[in-house]
Amino acid sequence: MDEMREYFDIERLFAEYCAALDEGELERWPEFFVEDGLYQMIARENHAFGYPIPLLLLDSRGMMQDRVYSLRNANIYQAHRYRHAQSGVRITAREGETLRVSSSYIVVQTLNEGVSEVYQAGSYYDLLVRTADGLRFKERVCVYDTSRVATLLATPV
Amino acid sequence: MAARLESLSLDHFPWPSDDGSRVPYAVFTSQAIFEREQERIHRGPTWHFLALADELRKPGDFKSTFIGTTPVVVTRTRDGDLAAWVNRCAHRGAMVCRELRGNARAHRCVYHQWAYDERGRLRGVPFQKGLNDKTGMPEDFDMAAHGLPPVKVEDYRGIVFGTLSEQSPTLTDYIGPTMLPWVDRIFHKPVEYLGCTRQYAKSNWKLYYENVKDPYHASLLHLFHTTFNIYRSNMRGRSIVDPRHGLHSIITTTPQAEEDTASDYQKHDIATYRANLKLADPSLLNTRRELEEQTSNNIHTLFPSTVIQQIHNTMAVRQVLPKSAGEFELVFHFFGYQDDDAELRRLRLKQANLAGPAGYISMEDTEATELVQRAVESCDADDASYMGMGDDSRDQGTSLITEHMIRSFWRGYRDLMGWGAR
Numbered sequence: 149m150d151e152m153r154e155y156f157d158i159e160r161l162f163a164e165y166c167a168a169l170d171e172g173e174l175e176r177w178p179e180f181f182v183e184d185g186l187y188q189m190i191a192r193e194n195h196a197f198g199y200p201i202p203l204l205l206l207d208s209r210g211m212m213q214d215r216v217y218s219l220r221n222a223n224i225y226q227a228h229r230y231r232h233a234q235s236g237v238r239i240t241a242r243e244g245e246t247l248r249v250s251s252s253y254i255v256v257q258t259l260n261e262g263v264s265e266v267y268q269a270g271s272y273y274d275l276l277v278r279t280a281d282g283l284r285f286k287e288r289v290c291v292y293d294t295s296r297v298a299t300l301l302a303t304p305v
Numbered sequence: 306m307a308a309r310l311e312s313l314s315l316d317h318f319p320w321p322s323d324d325g326s327r328v329p330y331a332v333f334t335s336q337a338i339f340e341r342e343q344e345r346i347h348r349g350p351t352w353h354f355l356a357l358a359d360e361l362r363k364p365g366d367f368k369s370t371f372i373g374t375t376p377v378v379v380t381r382t383r384d385g386d387l388a389a390w391v392n393r394c395a396h397r398g399a400m401v402c403r404e405l406r407g408n409a410r411a412h413r414c415v416y417h418q419w420a421y422d423e424r425g426r427l428r429g430v431p432f433q434k435g436l437n438d439k440t441g442m443p444e445d446f447d448m449a450a451h452g453l454p455p456v457k458v459e460d461y462r463g464i465v466f467g468t469l470s471e472q473s474p475t476l477t478d479y480i481g482p483t484m485l486p487w488v489d490r491i492f493h494k495p496v497e498y499l500g501c502t503r504q505y506a507k508s509n510w511k512l513y514y515e516n517v518k519d520p521y522h523a524s525l526l527h528l529f530h531t532t533f534n535i536y537r538s539n540m541r542g543r544s545i546v547d548p549r550h551g552l553h554s555i556i557t558t559t560p561q562a563e564e565d566t567a568s569d570y571q572k573h574d575i576a577t578y579r580a581n582l583k584l585a586d587p588s589l590l591n592t593r594r595e596l597e598e599q600t601s602n603n604i605h606t607l608f609p610s611t612v613i614q615q616i617h618n619t620m621a622v623r624q625v626l627p628k629s630a631g632e633f634e635l636v637f638h639f640f641g642y643q644d645d646d647a648e649l650r651r652l653r654l655k656q657a658n659l660a661g662p663a664g665y666i667s668m669e670d671t672e673a674t675e676l677v678q679r680a681v682e683s684c685d686a687d688d689a690s691y692m693g694m695g696d697d698s699r700d701q702g703t704s705l706i707t708e709h710m711i712r713s714f715w716r717g718y719r720d721l722m723g724w725g726a727r
Contacts, residue, residue, distance in 0.1 A: 189663070191502060193405060199500030201639040203663050205655055210586030214533075217585075222532035224669045296634065297504040297662035299671050 151239075158237060158249055158276065161283045166232035169303065174219060177304065178212035182277060186287040187212060187304060191295045192270070203292070203301060215304070225302040230267070231256040232305070246286060249274045253290075255305050257298075268294040268305055315341055318724050319687070325551075325712030325719075327689040330681035333509035338722075339630040346609050346721055347373025347627070350472040352479045354611040354624045355379045355389060357640055358463045359498040365408040365423060371626050372469055372610070377456055378402045378412070379465060380423040389456035389467045390425030401453065425453035462492035464622065466611075480607060483545065484553045487605050490596065491615055499639040499653065504662035506671040508678035510609075510625050510633035511718070516670050517606050517623075518710035520544055520556045521694050526673055529665040533584050540601070542705040544695075550720065551713025552608035557600045558705065589658060592617045593649055595642075608717070616666070618649065619656035631678060635671070637661045 161180065168176040181187065189203040206212045219225075233254045241248035250273050257267035270292035277286045290305055315337055321327040332338055347353070353372045360368055361381040369378050369392060376392035378401075394401050394414040401414045401421065411428065413420045420429035427448045435441030456467045459476040466476050473479065480488060506513070516522070520542065524531055540558040547553040584590070592599065595618065603615035612623035614637075624636040637660065641653045660667045681688070695707025719725050 191500070194500035197406065197500075199498065200650075200654055201500030201502065201657055202654060203502050203661060204658060206658070207655070208586045208588075210584075211589065211658075213585045214589070218529055218532065218665055222528040223665065224526060224528070225672055295503050297502070299506060299675060300504060300668040301663035302668060 154239065154247065155237070157283050158239070158247070161276070161285075162234055162237065162251070166234060169305070170230050170232055172229070174216045174303065177216060178209045181209055181212060181285045181288070182279065183209050185209060185212075185285050186289070187285075188288070189290045189292060189301075189305070192291050192293045193295050195291045203297070204304065219302055223302060225300055227260055228303070229258045230303060230305070231258070231264070234272070245278055247274075247276045247283075249276055253305065265298070266294070267298060268292050270294065270305070316723070318722075320719065320724065321687065321689050323716075325715035326692050326708075328692070328715055329686065329689045330684045331686055333512060333678060333681055334630055334684075336630045339509075339627070341722060342627070343373050343375075345723070346718075348375065348469045349721070350468070350470045350474070351609055352459075352466040352468045352473060352476050352607075353609070354464065354607075354622055354638075355458065355467045356465045357496060357498045357622065357638055358387070358460050358465050359496060359640070359643075360406070360638075361387065361465070363408060365410050366406075367402065367404075367409060367412075367423065368406045369402050369404065370624070372456070372467055373627055375469060376400060377467060378425075379456075379458060379467065382423050383410070387458050387460055387465055388424040389458040390421075390453035391456060391469075393454070394419055395427060395451040395453060396430075421453055425455060427451045427453075462488065463496050464488070464492060481547055481549060481553065483547050483549075484555065484605070484607065487555050487603070488607075488613065491603065491605075491613055491620060495643040496620075496640040497643045497645070499641055501639065502637045502657075502661040502663075504635050504671060505628075505632065506635060506674055507632055508671070508674035509630055510627040512674035512677050513625055513633060513635065513670065514606065514609070514714060515711050516674060517604055517612050518554050518556070518714055519708060520558075520705040520710075521708055522673070523602075523705065526669045527666040533582060535590065540705070541703075543702055544700075544704060544707055544710055545702045546710050546713040550717040551710075552717035552721075553606060554710040554713065555605040556602065556705070556710070557604075558602040559598060559600050589655060590617060591652060593652060595649075608714075614660060616659050617656050618652050619659055620653070621660060631682070635662075 165180050187206045194201055206215060235252050237251040239247055240250050250271060252271055254266060255268045256264050258264040270290055273289040274285060275287035276283050355370055356368050356379050364381055364383045367378055367380040371377060377389055378392045379389040382388050392400055392402050396417055396419050399414050399416040401412050411420050411422060418431050422428050433441050456469060458465060458467045461476055541561055543557045545555050601617060605613040610625045614621045614623055621637045621639045626634040628634060639657060641650055659665050692708040692711055695704050695709045697709040700707055
């Protein structure tokens with residue numbers, strides 16, 4: 149029963165996370181992380197060879213809020229909509245109050261012309277922690293297979 | 306009457322002016338011009354970034370890349386030298402190496418298993434002597450005459466360059482006395498490769514070269530610094546071109562002592578300025594002083610495929626790979642110094658947020674080049690841009706509000722393409 153409950157809580161967190169990004173509610177996105185949480189995107193080709201350079205590395209909720217503020221007010225990019233499909237959720241380890249969880253994702257991007265294309269495929273490697281507000285990310289590391297980013301990456305996946 | 310692009314003769318290609326300030330948009334869209342560039346520039350007497358030497362540490366280490374559209378593999382030989390070859394089997398033209406990087410003593414074409422060593426020398430041909438009573442290769446078949454086409458390669462301070470042309474000068478002559486000290490400045494001690502990020506732009510590669518020679522756009526397109534009150538156009542700057550041909554150039558900015566420069570923005574009514582807005586987490590910009598002159602920006606372009614970047618403490622070699630008239634790939638090869646302490650290394654990784662496909666102050670570059678490409682895809686042969694900003698005879702290479710480096714670039718480009726000003 150406890151394990152079913154765990155999976156249920158994880159799925160609920162993931163569903164809210166995807167909905168926030170897919171509906172363009174970027175301001176909600178940092179709230180899925182604890183205050184000193186880590187969000188990182190790294191190409192599979194770097195990860196596989198042990199090279200550390202990230203595409204994005206935000207190691208506090210403040211940095212995530214800066215990213216959102218910058219996307220809203222500073223950066224120039226095409227209007228776009230993400231659509232997440234996430235699957236294969238697995239709990240890979242339990243460490244005290246935290247859960248290690250991995251899953252696969254595909255993000256389809258639609259631009260104003262009305263064409264949808266697979267923008268990115270990859271794996272999420274998460275470290276989740278229970279808080280008073282429910283499960284939150286202590287870490288979300290996105291290891292993306294689609295090493296050739298189409299034009300640019302503005303919005304986190 | 307507007308001339309149609311199809312009627313253009315590449316031997317008499319008209320330019321509206323000789324000073325490089327007006328560029329016919331056809332150079333961004335014509336496949337015929339693209340092919341002439343590949344022949345005269347990329348396969349011509351130019352040197353191209355292939356790798357950082359640190360990517361190839363051990364004998365047998367290899368990396369697949371390109372010179373222009375030509376696939377090239379660069380390797381560390383068993384003797385510890387560097388070698389490179391065109392990744393095209395001498396037999397039937399198949400791609401031999403199919404991995405991005407790895408370690409191998411031999412490279413075998415999968416089609417008929419012709420095997421080459423790490424220098425690209427042919428070492429084995431299956432059934433060379435025939436099978437049973439059937440004959441094999443001709444009696445006079447000479448392995449040495451059927452190696453992979455060699456690419457000349459040179460390592461300068463840990464940056465590995467290659468050229469496909471026998472006519473190329475030495476690498477240091479190619480970089481030249483004006484630009485070499487700027488390479489030395491960044492590569493003043495051994496560097497360590499940290500990984501790469503890639504992006505693919507649906508625009509012509511020269512639009513990106515214009516972009517990295519254009520300090521005018523920096524504070525106008527990239528609003529991150531101005532939004533968070535970090536960058537100002539009146540920082541001390543340089544905009545220097547290689548006087549020999551105008552094709553290499555460097556832009557630097559160096560922060561001056563604290564001063565209130567916001568008024569310039571208010572005066573010119575530029576919409577990006579918001580007083581007092583600060584980053585919630587400013588750790589991103591905790592710059593460590595590590596260069597004699599701690600430039601905040603160093604954008605150094607070596608024609609036609611290399612851009613050495615230092616922005617605060619994040620450093621990278623950007624490799625520009627044309628794919629067709631309307632597409633190019635941009636690969637950021639990030640590096641630090643081998644003697645980085647843990648804190649500095651962490652800072653470099655964090656500042657990768659600034660530059661790269663998702664970078665706060667670089668993501669707009671490919672957006673801008675694509676905006677141009679989309680608008681010029683359909684145009685007449687005499688449609689051209691206009692770049693008149695800045696006067697180099699007065700500005701002496703110290704202005705950041707200038708397009709003189711782009712004008713020099715186009716003059717040098719015309720000479721290489723056989724369209725030099727009369």
